[in-house]
Amino acid sequence: MTEKVFDNNQVSISGEVAGEFVFSHSVFGEGFYLLDVKVKRLSESIDTIPLMISERLIDVTKSYQGKCVEVTGQLRSYNRHEENRNKLILSVFVREIHICEEEYESLKPNYIFLDGYICKPPVYRKTPLGREIADLLLAVNRPYGKSDYIPCISWGRNARFAEKFDVGGHLQIWGRIQSREYQKKISETDVEKRTAYEVSVSKLEYVET
Secondary structure, three states, rough: OHHHHHHHEEEEEOOOOOOOOOOEEEEEEEEEEEEEEEEEEEOOOOOOOOOOOEEOOOOOOOOOOEEEEEEEEEEEEEEEEEOEEEEEEEEEEEEEEEOOOOOOOOOOOOEEEEEOOOOOOOEEOOOOOEEEEEEEEEEOOOOHHHEEEEEEEEHHHHHHHHOOOOOOOOOEEEEEEEEEEEEEOOOOEEEEEEEEEEEEEEEEOOOOO
């Protein structure tokens, strides 16, 4: 049963370490750390993706800045309370990590598969240039009755398809994890730069039940 649940949320990431380990939390004496990895898109722009990694998988006292790593795991979410509201925080929960040779090229530098359920009505819109977009929030089950809530964005024909979905619908999604910077207004005079994470959908299927 547990392995089947792991199959519904699969991530493969390969990229360059962009910082140092930052302590996040501990569970039963096991420390978990955040580590940013830069992953190139085909367009040569870069997504900076946060990893959540156990101190039991890698020596967190060392610096791997600039090194290439390949990881497999799952995209996880949790709610952090800030400014009188809950903020959805996403990171890749690492199950395996490997330090790569300098010239190594991954077959799946940024890949994700999700199998879950729509938990908010899809939001369909068009950009000023007429590009069609649909935003989805997918609930993906985890062991022990927990779920991860993952924002997904689809384009074009996929967006038109997704617009018709109902809350509770069962979806399978293939795509990549992307980071996106935006400006958050803090006060009348202050603006803060922040980063949002979402799944950019390349393929989706509605699962009939």
